[in-house]
Amino acid sequence: MAQAGRRVLIGRIVGLYGVQGWLKIESWAEPRMRIFDYQPWLLSAAPGKEMEITGAKGRQQGKGMVAQLPGVDDREQAAALIGSDIHVDREQLPPPGKDEYYWVDLEGIEVVTTENVELGRVSHLFATGANDVVVVRDGERERLIPFIQGSYVRSVDLSAKRMVVDWDPEF
Template sequence: MTTAGRRVLIGRIVGLYGVQGWLKIESWAEPRMRIFDYQPWLLGAAPGAELEITGAKGRLQGKGMVAQLPGIDDREKAAALIGTDIHVAREQLPPPAKDEYYWVDLEGLEVVTTQDVQLGRVSHLFATGANDVVVVRDGARERLIPFIQGSYVRSVDLSAGRMVVDWDPEF
């Protein structure tokens, strides 16, 4: 599977800071400040309907982060962006380490058991605190499989678009 054209959700605009258009943001980059290294930002929810921003800068502020975006210089303009997702092109991110994956790269993979029983495709993933969970959909059926490599996730082959799991197809 190719990463070309894929977008990665890397943060969200969550509030206002001051009167000069600064915004409070959440960052899911590691470390959090790295979000400013990945530009341009694509603000919005749907490809083709986003606003491309280059030159965002920011800093840590208390327990959170604040950002200043070019062209957003007053509180009113900034308020219109609250709740907006921050995406970046997948190609901007560094390659993951061996046996590590960006969630966006796993989405859409065919999921089969170790006995080659098809379970569906990866819809999305979410974090629980203990481990990440892969949501596998096959029509109306949905399975939640812990993303624990070696135990439940036996192999991931991005080039073949396939994930092999040790999972009971009836569960």
């Protein structure tokens, strides 16, 4: 169950394309072109500097993607947006499948061992080549736990905001 008002980082503006205001973007949607289905976008270049965009259009361009944003008609306007993160409201995304989770939904939930030893709360997650990793903090220490369901992650209950892991509390 998603928390209202949460935002999901779904992409980033990484460069310029041409002279008519087109931008190169990175997309973390699956498949990548789905980023254009989730609008409006909230662009944030710096804290407190946010801009809502509706009507972004784009296409594959070589190995990357390019986008045209409404009201951005020249290279100078586009250059000001390089480095902006692209966020969308969590509610815009489709529900995850069985045993799938959006990282934003896991952030902040309590993490306990199979013996009910409290390890802390999920701070964030990150991807590695082999698997995703859950960063659990308790104020004193930080633990990096592989997010491998069945092996280390035994259960996730979003409504109870609780994750049970098979993990040595001393590690």
